[in-house]
Amino acid sequence: MxxxxxxxxxxxxxxxxxxxxxxxxxxxxxxxxxxxxxxxxxxxxxxxxxxxxxxxxxxxxxxxxxxxxxxxxxxxxxxxxxxxxxxxxxxxxxxxxxxxxxxxxxxxxxxxxxxxxxxxxxxxxxxxxxxxxxxxxxxxxxxxxxxxxxxxxxxxxxxxxxxxNNLLSGRHYPLRKHLNSKHGARDPASQARGPVREVDMARALAEQDVLVDLTPAELEQLYLAAERHAARRMAGPLLCADIASRDVLSLAHDLPASDAWRLLHQRDVGSAPVLDAAGRVIGLFAPGEMLQDAPALELAQAALEHWHAKPVSQLMQRSPLQIAHRLPVAELLARMSASEAHLCIVLDDAGQLYGLISQTDLLVHLFHQQLFATQGGLAAAQN
Known part of the structure; x- marks a missing residue:
């Protein structure tokens, strides 16, 4: 041209x-x-x-x-x-x-x-x-x-x-200037803990000596989004299906909570997806998270006695994180980090349960990725 x-x-x-x-x-x-x-x-x-x-x-x-x-x-x-x-x-x-x-x-x-x-x-x-x-x-x-x-x-x-401007979910006006944790801590949100921080963006803006129509926090979000796209591109074809656990416990929607707790204890897991009569995922049964807001042991015990006869469909989380099995792992990292979910449900092309991916699965994947990257760098240096 x-x-x-x-x-x-x-x-x-x-x-x-x-x-x-x-x-x-x-x-x-x-x-x-x-x-x-x-x-x-x-x-x-x-x-x-x-x-x-x-x-x-x-x-x-x-x-x-x-x-x-x-x-x-x-x-x-x-x-x-x-x-x-x-x-x-x-x-x-x-x-x-x-x-x-x-x-x-x-x-x-x-x-x-x-x-x-x-x-x-x-x-x-x-x-x-x-x-x-x-x-x-x-x-x-x-x-x-x-x-x-x-x-x-x-x-x-x-x-x-x-x-x-505040009617739509995900939009905030006035603009939130900082990417702080939603728990009230001063630490930035987990997805914002990258190598480039808001303070770096602010210093870079000061060096330009021009009025830029973006805040340092917005520039940081833009950088993080670009970082995720780069990670997805560099990660290659690795999909969620490649790291998902397939042999997972699932619970029928009408199963009593007492039986569900017994099955969780037998499998030594803290949660399980709940399926309706057609086999579709309708929620996640996670008793530990249900009890985390109980201020005292006595109240937790009373809650357990009250819940044990109810079906899991009345006690489950109705909007757990669900992803397609063809989703790139790099995209999953961003979603789990943003939602702060400990577990995500993987669905196949028909919308049926494919498997689960926990934080442990992701940590193992990141460990292997870093290990192979280190070994590749050492081999290149030796050659």
């Missing part, structure tokens, strides 16, 4: 990585946010002055709903960016008689102020500019412009962002 063709290709957009449901969610969120902004403006400030600010709030909606993990669209940049820019714009309009110079300085000084206050928000430039060129209706507001329509509009966008 010629250099000229390569240069033109750089102008083309990258392939889309956002699904259509996500695009629709972003569009609906933006529309509802601006509707709320307009209603606030009509209620607090009848006339057209309040609606002028909807232009910059529309740009904010693009960031808050289209790019909800962007640092530029988090609550402080959203609120602080608009307020600081509005203050700069009003001051420039009042203190600088020449309109063109006032408009230019309003935007330039707003950028400096937002960066200094750690609330960079691109639509803030429009908010500062509107304070200068918005006409008599805006100029008459004076410093009231900061409260209505700027603060009220930004608050409307934030309110809708908090509502809609």
């Amino acid at each position: 010629s250099d000229s063709s390569s240069r033109w290709r750089d102008w083309l957009p990258d392939p889309a990585t956002v699904s259509w449901p996500e695009r629709l969610r972003a569009g609906i969120g933006g529309a509802l946010a601006i509707l709320l902004v307009s209603l606030f403006a009509a209620t607090l400030m009848p006339g057209t002055a309040g609606l002028l600010i909807a232009a910059s709030m529309g740009a904010s909606a693009v960031i808050v709903f289209g790019l909800p993990t962007s640092p530029l669209g988090q609550p402080w940049p959203l609120i602080g960016g608009h307020l600081i820019s509005a203050l700069v714009g009003v001051l420039c309009q009042r203190l600088i008689p020449e309109a063109h110079l006032a408009a230019a300085l309003a935007v330039g000084l707003a950028i400096i102020a937002m960066l200094a206050c750690r609330c960079a928000h691109p639509p803030g430039g429009a908010t500062a500019l509107t304070a200068v060129i918005g006409g008599a209706a805006i100029h008459e507001l004076g410093f009231t412009y900061l409260l209505h329509p700027v603060l009220s509009g930004a608050f409307a966008v934030l309110l809708m962002g908090l509502l809609l």
Whole structure:
């Protein structure tokens, strides 16, 4: 490919990585946010002055709903960016008689102020500019412009962002800045304990001396995802079926818990999958995990006496980790680490029980993988 063709290709957009449901969610969120902004403006400030600010709030909606993990669209940049820019714009309009110079300085000084206050928000430039060129209706507001329509509009966008961006599972708004353990410990989550940490990303960002539209935690997640893909590629064809335990105990859904506990004790295992009448996996019977929340031995004994006659279908975990037997082992490592599951149920192509993979199975696999890698390196060095 010629250099000229390569240069033109750089102008083309990258392939889309956002699904259509996500695009629709972003569009609906933006529309509802601006509707709320307009209603606030009509209620607090009848006339057209309040609606002028909807232009910059529309740009904010693009960031808050289209790019909800962007640092530029988090609550402080959203609120602080608009307020600081509005203050700069009003001051420039009042203190600088020449309109063109006032408009230019309003935007330039707003950028400096937002960066200094750690609330960079691109639509803030429009908010500062509107304070200068918005006409008599805006100029008459004076410093009231900061409260209505700027603060009220930004608050409307934030309110809708908090509502809609948290409706979907797996999404959090405001963005969680750190990948801490969900147990409240300061240690990072297990899947985040790689060679590159959040602090390394923060230092690398500082060296670039540019504003990157990703937090160090997001960059760490991106690195970890790339690491998993690289591990899957380098691991080759090894699948979960290759390391799964096949001769496993399974329990009928109507088996009394007392009989199930006896079978677990005979096999010296702590849990077993539960099957319905058609042989499909419907849960996991794990009595040890059922009792882990009992604060005292007496309560645990009372629970055992109460449960022993019930069928396992009433006591099982209904959503255990289940994976296909053709899943690459590298992908399984990521899933078990993220879910903190001690055991996963392996299913065949028909959805029937294929086997189980425990943490022990994974540790043995990792040990063998490291052993062979070490032996291969020694052999290469000797040759």
